Amino acid sequence: MSLTTISPVRFFFRASQSIPSVTHARAIAKEFNRFGELLEYKFIRCPETHAYLNYGFVTFKDKEHTIKAISETGGFLKMSAPFEQPIDVKLEKTSMRNNNPSKDKSK
Secondary structure, three states, rough: HHHHHHOOOOEEEEEEEOOOHHHHHHHHHHHOOOOEEEEEEEEEEEOOOEEEEEEEEEEEEEHHHHHHHHHHHHHHEEEEEOOOEEEEEEOOOOOOOOOOOOOOOOO
């Protein structure tokens, strides 16, 4: 995984199994937090059952923390506690958008 394919601050993650509870979700966020300060973490829930699904987003305060998380893990976190069976958490790129209004595309 190339570091240039990761959004500077925010990235997508996917766990190898469903996240059973808020305790488990917080354990994943705490694991990400060891790479640097988190501004936000979001775990996606099923709209019908409100159960946690196996993916979400993490937003680091600084770009350096995002790069550190990717480079030190190789794109995978291996976790056991509090899960009954160890899980893998895969980090994936987010879509990169050019939101620079100063560039005139009509030229």
